[in-house]
Amino acid sequence: MKKLTTILAFLSFMCAPILATAQDVKIGVIYPLTGSSAQIGKDAVAAINTALDIINNKHDIPGMPLAKNEGLDGLNGAKVTIVVGDHAGKPDIGVGETEKMLSQDGVHAMYGAYFSSVVAAASTVTERAGIPFVNGDSASPKLTSRGLKYFFRVGPHDGMFTQLMFEFIQDFNKKNNANLNTLGIIHEDTLWGSDSGSTQKKMANEQGYNVLEKISYKASTTTLTSEVQILKAKDPDVLLPSQYTSDAFLFLNTAKELDYNPKLLIAQNAGYVDPTFISTMGKNAEGVISRSPFNTDLAETIPMIGVVNEIFKKHSGGRDLSDVPARAFTGFMALAIAINNAGSTDPEKIREALTNLDIPGDALIVPYRGIKFGPDGQNEAVRGVLMQVQNGKYCTVYPYELAACDLVYPMPTWDQK
Amino acid sequence: MTLEIILQAIVAGLMMGLIYALIAAGLSLIFGLMEIVNFAHGEHLMLSMFTSFWLWSLLGLDPLFSLPITIALMAFCGVLTHYFLIRYILKAKMLIQICATFGLSIFIRSIAQLLWTPDYRHVENPLIEGRLEIGTIFIGQPQLFASLVCLLAFFGLYWFVSKTETGLALQATAQDRNAAEVLGIPANKMYALGWAIGLGCVAVAGSMMMNYFAVFTDVGINFALFAFVAVALGGFGSIIGCLYAGIIIGLVESLGGLLIDPSFKLLYVFAIYLLVVIYRPQGLFGRY
Numbered sequence: 001m002k003k004l005t006t007i008l009a010f011l012s013f014m015c016a017p018i019l020a021t022a023q024d025v026k027i028g029v030i031y032p033l034t035g036s037s038a039q040i041g042k043d044a045v046a047a048i049n050t051a052l053d054i055i056n057n058k059h060d061i062p063g064m065p066l067a068k069n070e071g072l073d074g075l076n077g078a079k080v081t082i083v084v085g086d087h088a089g090k091p092d093i094g095v096g097e098t099e100k101m102l103s104q105d106g107v108h109a110m111y112g113a114y115f116s117s118v119v120a121a122a123s124t125v126t127e128r129a130g131i132p133f134v135n136g137d138s139a140s141p142k143l144t145s146r147g148l149k150y151f152f153r154v155g156p157h158d159g160m161f162t163q164l165m166f167e168f169i170q171d172f173n174k175k176n177n178a179n180l181n182t183l184g185i186i187h188e189d190t191l192w193g194s195d196s197g198s199t200q201k202k203m204a205n206e207q208g209y210n211v212l213e214k215i216s217y218k219a220s221t222t223t224l225t226s227e228v229q230i231l232k233a234k235d236p237d238v239l240l241p242s243q244y245t246s247d248a249f250l251f252l253n254t255a256k257e258l259d260y261n262p263k264l265l266i267a268q269n270a271g272y273v274d275p276t277f278i279s280t281m282g283k284n285a286e287g288v289i290s291r292s293p294f295n296t297d298l299a300e301t302i303p304m305i306g307v308v309n310e311i312f313k314k315h316s317g318g319r320d321l322s323d324v325p326a327r328a329f330t331g332f333m334a335l336a337i338a339i340n341n342a343g344s345t346d347p348e349k350i351r352e353a354l355t356n357l358d359i360p361g362d363a364l365i366v367p368y369r370g371i372k373f374g375p376d377g378q379n380e381a382v383r384g385v386l387m388q389v390q391n392g393k394y395c396t397v398y399p400y401e402l403a404a405c406d407l408v409y410p411m412p413t414w415d416q417k
Numbered sequence: 418m419t420l421e422i423i424l425q426a427i428v429a430g431l432m433m434g435l436i437y438a439l440i441a442a443g444l445s446l447i448f449g450l451m452e453i454v455n456f457a458h459g460e461h462l463m464l465s466m467f468t469s470f471w472l473w474s475l476l477g478l479d480p481l482f483s484l485p486i487t488i489a490l491m492a493f494c495g496v497l498t499h500y501f502l503i504r505y506i507l508k509a510k511m512l513i514q515i516c517a518t519f520g521l522s523i524f525i526r527s528i529a530q531l532l533w534t535p536d537y538r539h540v541e542n543p544l545i546e547g548r549l550e551i552g553t554i555f556i557g558q559p560q561l562f563a564s565l566v567c568l569l570a571f572f573g574l575y576w577f578v579s580k581t582e583t584g585l586a587l588q589a590t591a592q593d594r595n596a597a598e599v600l601g602i603p604a605n606k607m608y609a610l611g612w613a614i615g616l617g618c619v620a621v622a623g624s625m626m627m628n629y630f631a632v633f634t635d636v637g638i639n640f641a642l643f644a645f646v647a648v649a650l651g652g653f654g655s656i657i658g659c660l661y662a663g664i665i666i667g668l669v670e671s672l673g674g675l676l677i678d679p680s681f682k683l684l685y686v687f688a689i690y691l692l693v694v695i696y697r698p699q700g701l702f703g704r705y
Contacts (some may be wrong), residue, residue: 215680223641223644225426225671226429226675229429229675249539249631250630256548259555280538280631282539
């Protein structure tokens with residue numbers, strides 16, 4: 001008898017996902033859950049579970065769409081479920097996972113995947129299959145310039161962020177009568193880093209800045225000594241790094257070893273906003289500036305952040321909401337709202353709903369002006385901020401109207417830290 | 418490009434090279450002894466770094482003081498690896514041996530991620546910190562110290578293997594297991610000792626790197642890659658070959674990166690490796 005019960009329990013457990021698919025919305029989610037960016041992927045999945053919690057259960061969050069009732073109203077209260085896959089930061093694995101989710105799991109839409117290189121590869125699979133792929137947190141400009149019909153990006157891309165950096169340098173020069181004119185660019189060499197670096201170089205040339213050096217390197221490198229040496233010798237006014245987590249740590253440690261002190265370091269997010277960046281680097285992180293679509297000190301102007309953060313902590317094992325999870329959450333909510341608007345799980349209807357999507361800025365936990373996709377699938381209402389590490393915390397310093405702190409310039413030298 | 422900058426690159430390359438050399442020495446010793454390639458070598462480096470990190474984090478021991486404990490623990494880990502895995506595949510086909518150690522690498526990495534999460538961890542305020550300035554050349558003290566300790570460990574290893582009785586017994590087992598057993602050398606114990614020493618080397622390198630490098634579950638992979646190149650370059654089974662090969666890799670990487678283009682620094686290392694494999698397949702000092 002005991003054996004029979006066990007078998008029955010096992011069978012019902014195995015059948016549960018099949019039974020659930022009968023009515024529910026199923027979304028495939030891929031993130032790096034192993035490899036050097038695994039923690040970022042785990043946080044992103046926790047953010048998506050937060051979104052699921054809000055969508056599938058009753059919550060009282062004023063201003064947050066889909067929170068009030070259980071499930072999606074547009075689909076008679078259908079629940080949203082996810083299938084999670086690990087791409088380990090590798091495009092080929094991402095493609096394999098996506099193909100599996102489309103063919104075996106029968107997902108209605110795909111979501112992910114942080115690594116631009118993986119998104120680029122996986123979104124061609126969904127394009128062929130005619131399934132929408134929504135992205136919240138990959139920043140390579142190329143992703144939305146490929147003419148794909150089923151690909152949508154909710155977050156900003158590096159071109160937009162780089163524009164923000166140049167606006168900042170221009171405003172800074174004007175405000176302080178300074179003349180920051182020469183730039184150094186250093187980036188890792190996957191799709192994201194290379195794209196970010198070349199976008200920065202192109203825009204710098206267009207806007208009259210002088211790029212003294214542009215260095216690319218392999219993100220998994222064991223040493224960055226020669227790179228730092230070259231930068232130190234050329235000594236540009238502003239350094240613009242695009243680095244993932246381990247190489248960002250290595251870069252700063254090497255800069256410390258060789259006493260390289262840039263006057264301003266404006267990072268393209270990623271490694272510099274890893275939740276462990278400040279705690280791991282300690283005082284070595286002081287003065288670093290990073291662009292970001294999100295900062296926790298925005299909670300004062302966007303009260304929803306606090307409530308969402310509390311739910312996020314339940315899913316993340318106590319970690320606070322940070323940049324990537326905030327973007328992942330926002331992107332996933334946009335997809336869920338679109339499916340709700342479509343009132344159907346038909347991929348074509350979801351795509352249509354995405355193209356017609358118009359979410360106002362006050363329904364979001366990020367400082368975007370809203371979500372409205374252009375013909376290329378890029379959200380045109382995005383906005384970012386620049387934040388600087390001051391006294392062990394990221395503090396928003398630009399745009400000046402959102403700033404919570406004054407900029408520290410030049411950034412403290414290694415001897416001062 | 419001034420002379421100081423080039424000198425700086427040479428110093429940095431040398432320091433990095435010595436670390437590569439010691440990591441490679443452990444790999445080479447194990448291969449030389451039983452002709453098994455340890456594909457989990459990078460993971461063993463990661464385990465050493467985590468051991469050093471946890472001894473600091475939980476017991477407040479600086480990586481410098483915890484060095485003997487880390488070495489002992491990793492040596493024990495080496496003995497366990499031998500008794501629970503390697504011993505069974507000694508006479509197996511090469512493919513099986515490769516799968517076994519490769520499987521071990523995945524196992525260790527996954528367990529590490531499960532236990533310690535994929536977060537990056539760093540020893541804060543280690544005893545050895547800061548940098549020396551000699552003229553215009555900057556030398557990071559942790560890096561300098563790490564490379565000196567690695568060099569010391571390297572010569573210790575060399576002395577042990579070539580001058581002591583146990584070391585000679587190791588070499589005898591490596592040359593001919595059956596003949597050595599006839600002469601009363603317990604081959605199985607020698608293999609276990611080989612693993613203990615091999616992982617001990619990695620423990621020294623890992624502990625010393627903990628002073629300036631962040632540890633995470635995948636940290637070992639890139640170092641292991643260089644270790645494999647160093648072993649092939651220096652000659653499989655040759656310990657002194659590892660030293661030269663490690664230094665060559667360090668110098669080529671840092672000078673090539675500085676003088677030509679840093680984007681291709683791995684290319685320079687592997688180009689040299691390819692040349693050696695083509696024109697001198699046994700490596701610079703190899704027996705095979």
